[in-house]
Amino acid sequence: MAYKYCVAECWGKGFITHSDSSKYQVSGFPGNVWQIPANNQDANLWVNKVAGSFKTKAEAQAIVDVEVTAAQAAWDALPDEQKQQPFNRQRPTAIVLE
Amino acid sequence: MTTYYGLYGQKVQYLASDPTDVQIGQVWYNSTSAVLKVRSATTSAAFASGGNMNTARFFGAGAGIQTAGLTFGGSINPYPVFSGKTESYNGTSWTNQSDLASPLSGIGVAGTGTQTAALAFGGNGGAGYTNNSAEYNGSSWTSGGNMVNTSRSRSAFGIQTAAIGANAYLPGSQASTAAESYNGTSWTAITATGSARYDGSGFGTQTSGISLGGRNPPTTSLASVESWNGSSWTAGGSVPAGIEAAQGYGTQTAGAILGGGRGYPTFTFQPNQQDYNGSTWTTSAALSTNRKLAMGGGTTNTNGGYIAGGTNTAPSANAIASTEEFVAAGVGETKTVTVS
Numbered sequence: 001m002a003y004k005y006c007v008a009e010c011w012g013k014g015f016i017t018h019s020d021s022s023k024y025q026v027s028g029f030p031g032n033v034w035q036i037p038a039n040n041q042d043a044n045l046w047v048n049k050v051a052g053s054f055k056t057k058a059e060a061q062a063i064v065d066v067e068v069t070a071a072q073a074a075w076d077a078l079p080d081e082q083k084q085q086p087f088n089r090q091r092p093t094a095i096v097l098e
Numbered sequence: 099m100t101t102y103y104g105l106y107g108q109k110v111q112y113l114a115s116d117p118t119d120v121q122i123g124q125v126w127y128n129s130t131s132a133v134l135k136v137r138s139a140t141t142s143a144a145f146a147s148g149g150n151m152n153t154a155r156f157f158g159a160g161a162g163i164q165t166a167g168l169t170f171g172g173s174i175n176p177y178p179v180f181s182g183k184t185e186s187y188n189g190t191s192w193t194n195q196s197d198l199a200s201p202l203s204g205i206g207v208a209g210t211g212t213q214t215a216a217l218a219f220g221g222n223g224g225a226g227y228t229n230n231s232a233e234y235n236g237s238s239w240t241s242g243g244n245m246v247n248t249s250r251s252r253s254a255f256g257i258q259t260a261a262i263g264a265n266a267y268l269p270g271s272q273a274s275t276a277a278e279s280y281n282g283t284s285w286t287a288i289t290a291t292g293s294a295r296y297d298g299s300g301f302g303t304q305t306s307g308i309s310l311g312g313r314n315p316p317t318t319s320l321a322s323v324e325s326w327n328g329s330s331w332t333a334g335g336s337v338p339a340g341i342e343a344a345q346g347y348g349t350q351t352a353g354a355i356l357g358g359g360r361g362y363p364t365f366t367f368q369p370n371q372q373d374y375n376g377s378t379w380t381t382s383a384a385l386s387t388n389r390k391l392a393m394g395g396g397t398t399n400t401n402g403g404y405i406a407g408g409t410n411t412a413p414s415a416n417a418i419a420s421t422e423e424f425v426a427a428g429v430g431e432t433k434t435v436t437v438s
Binding site: 010011012013014015016017018020021022025026027028029030034067068071074078082090091092093095 | 140141142144145146147148149150176178190191362363364365369383384386387388410411416420421422423425431
């Protein structure tokens, strides 16, 4: 499936409605990046509703990468004893947009 | 000309505000907002955005239902800052409440109950693991009985005065089969589960509950399910794939798990809610934002639930604030009638 991307800040209730989700899938990623199906009129209208700013896939990936890199840096900065904690052993992994 | 009265034998109600006991199929005119409204039924299960929590958190606990929820504890950004933050949800927005005190104010605290009668137990508030519990009455936390075991990350279910804390991460032995029961005053060790796990999920009541999934260190995400009948555990239908750090809600025969995922060292998020009918699992609607170690609650998988917070990077460095609400197919929803 082909996708489009936008950046929008989730304001809370009403950002994505049950009706929206029933018609198409909106998937969120770090950095307020949202993925919607391409060539979907309802999804395009949703981007307009949330005042989203369309991004190319490369631009969206770069935004996500910044967030993941920051998370990795935060993990790297943890003391070794923290890294050994069972809830904390996994370094944040890269997210590759489809 | 066809009229509403001609079709249904009733006139459209002219009301200053939306009715409280509204039925599917009911139509009314809201004179305050000047719109025509109808109560219809959802045709498919789906998630919708809920209000954002005031403080992004993960690895805390949740209680209550979609229109009367409660989250407490966890870690906030920048990780790790352990927190006792407590927030209540009215179905639209979150409100700060009295904080959960140390040592329960931290990660891996377990929780169950309702918005006005919740129970928190176990966890790690930064100074080590605890066996404390605390009870919330809708406005403040008070100390509850001490658990038998010091632990975190239990599968929790039941209510404030009749709860189960099954499985856990125990310092030293890690994944555990230990289970305990609470009567509102004291904790008692009960029959151990068949499988050792922590960061599993739980739902149901003190006499009819489920403990499932979780981690069996160092690398295994478990798919096994165990049903509790008040006296013993029985293996149930396994989840299609291993699942850990997911949020459970519902009943033993109409339960659901939300979020979480599987794998080590590469973690794969579980995007779809998974529903349990007491013997088999089915895949339901997908979350908008993958997350694990989130908080939430709900009624049944045929009605609805909510998931709040969590982290959307694996592992645990980016707490999020957003809420998503699950609404099943066939549930009533109010719509505004538009003609253009």
